[in-house]
Amino acid sequence: MSGETDAAEDISHLMPSGVRGLRYSICDSTNIRAQLLAGEAGQNAVRSSAWVQAVSQSAGRGRRGRPWVSRPGNLYASHLFYPTAPRDALRRLPFSVALAIVEALVAEGVNPESVTCKWPNDILIHDRKVAGILIESAMQAGQDIDHIVIGIGINLAHAPDDARFPATSVTDATGVSIAPEALLQDLARTLAVHLESWQSAPFEPVRQAWLARAWGLGRRQRITMGSGAGNNAGSFEARLKDLAEDGALVVMLDDGREKRLYAGDVFAAAAP
Known part of the structure; x- marks a missing residue:
């Protein structure tokens, strides 16, 4: 302290x-x-x-x-x-x-x-x-x-x-x-x-x-799992799909699979 x-x-x-x-x-x-x-x-x-x-x-x-x-x-x-x-x-x-x-x-x-x-x-x-x-x-x-x-x-x-x-x-x-x-x-x-x-x-x-107020829902966004501002080792893009009943963020991966996230940060995806 x-x-x-x-x-x-x-x-x-x-x-x-x-x-x-x-x-x-x-x-x-x-x-x-x-x-x-x-x-x-x-x-x-x-x-x-x-x-x-x-x-x-x-x-x-x-x-x-x-x-x-x-x-x-x-x-x-x-x-x-x-x-x-x-x-x-x-x-x-x-x-x-x-x-x-x-x-x-x-x-x-x-x-x-x-x-x-x-x-x-x-x-x-x-x-x-x-x-x-x-x-x-x-x-x-x-x-x-x-x-x-x-x-x-x-x-x-x-x-x-x-x-x-x-x-x-x-x-x-x-x-x-x-x-x-x-x-x-x-x-x-x-x-x-x-x-x-x-x-x-x-x-x-x-x-x-x-x-009803979720930012980025239904859109492709960048998800970062690392803690450092420049750490992209755990970074990937996916479409934000839903909030699960246990608080997990449900995302849709490029191959069509769903993934549940319990930690991480969400950012706007890079412009194509």
């Missing part, structure tokens, strides 16, 4: 009933702070959901440990909760979170027709990335889920210039200016509803709602 961290401000009044809220003007990473809360809860036997927000992060990260640029003006937040869902439900969780983010953005004035979801866990506006999701979980001895931390970064005011997938901010893409605190309130509300559904309701309605 590294990075500058100041004292947290209590923002529980902005959260749904029974949910704790903390805001840092700067911290290492909201996911790290949320994991520390989970550790404190384990020691004290007090297990309650919480949101951690930061104005900026000194050690923000995305999937596969990639750095997440964290200047003030965007939303950087993590949600800690203690689920009752079984371990195999984890693969379906990113799609519920993605829909919650879409609903929060729409509630703040973003045109719903402009927003799409890119497998496995990105949100786009006009085909450029505005949000990413990083989900981390801890297991109990019996392999049940102990707790989950959902990290969310949303480019509200600015976006990185060197992102692997073309990025934008909500303001640049739509002209809509959203305060991070206002969006966090909306997101805490929409995510609470989706998490309840994720734990107790069938996946099919979520699957259909996500597919």
Whole structure:
């Protein structure tokens, strides 16, 4: 653990009933702070959901440990909760979170027709990335889920210039200016509803709602299995066909076979 961290401000009044809220003007990473809360809860036997927000992060990260640029003006937040869902439900969780983010953005004035979801866990506006999701979980001895931390970064005011997938901010893409605190309130509300559904309701309605917003569906795209920006060893092109019931991306290969993917990144295919 590294990075500058100041004292947290209590923002529980902005959260749904029974949910704790903390805001840092700067911290290492909201996911790290949320994991520390989970550790404190384990020691004290007090297990309650919480949101951690930061104005900026000194050690923000995305999937596969990639750095997440964290200047003030965007939303950087993590949600800690203690689920009752079984371990195999984890693969379906990113799609519920993605829909919650879409609903929060729409509630703040973003045109719903402009927003799409890119497998496995990105949100786009006009085909450029505005949000990413990083989900981390801890297991109990019996392999049940102990707790989950959902990290969310949303480019509200600015976006990185060197992102692997073309990025934008909500303001640049739509002209809509959203305060991070206002969006966090909306997101805490929409995510609470989706998490309840994720734990107790069938996946099919979520699957259909996500597919209705799926970026690149039915088109040939490039899929990269490697983690490095220049690593094409695991890269191939295929047509995006479907989202499976377990959260896998179903693609159609050139030879007509279907393939299910459980990890990787999707990019626009090269122009012919």
